[in-house]
Amino acid sequence: MTTTIEAPRTQPAAKKRTNWEKWGWIYMRASGVLLVVLIFGHLFSNLMVGDGVHAIDFAFVGGKLSSPFWKVWDLLMLWLALIHGANGMRTIVNDYVSKPGVAKALKVALFLAAALLILLGTLVVFTFDPCPAGADPSLVASFCTAK
Template identity: 80%
Template sequence: MAMTVEAPRSPIAARKSTNWEKWGWIYMRASGVVLVVLIFGHLFSNLIATPGGVHAIDFGFVGGKLANPFWQWWDVAMLWLALIHGANGMRTIVNDYISRPGLAKGLKLALFLSAAILIILGTLVVFTFDPCPAGADPSLVASFCPVP
């Protein structure tokens, strides 16, 4: 089977549509750089800047961090970027290795749905997390919660 590549200035290549592959490629590079900063900032703040290091991380530590809007947005940015970055990488793998169009479409739909569900659930958890739920058994809640 002979394969031809159109000349760059041919009418087919000159149409005015968005090049999603190019933007996906750019997103992977930009999100990768931002993710490195977010992940190493997360690790530094949790393991090095925290007195006690990894041994100090418990439910109370996480509850305290998620009570701070700065860390909420930090974690949500990390969540969104990592999930979209990973889903886009998997989409690229599907494009490269799956030749049956129906299967490729189904896998890409599954990737999109799983990433969207995880983003929604993760965002809800970060912004609605309450380490001291009202009406909970006092023996089950964290020690820093006020006793009713």
């Protein structure tokens, strides 16, 4: 009796599927490196430049969030950090939760929490008014005109 083993590449190719775990792994490395740059830049600009931590007040934040550069900087930091953290928690759920129903519920909760925080944080960055009407002039940014 002769047994013939077919060459491994003669079988029909399986459908190509996206390897989400691989892309999640790559995202974690890339976002981690970018977050280090963003966070240390944020800390340096807030704590080391000017009067340091003593200068941080409503006017300081208003001045930063009136600049498109700092809006993009803070938005990138927000999005990358929340997605990075949610993806890390998803990995922990995959590693330690054995019941599929519980794992799915936790992942849905993680997704919803991250999506809600991203939405709210983005709204704050884009709708923040550094010159609110009726505010004490000594508390608002120096570029605000009296209303």
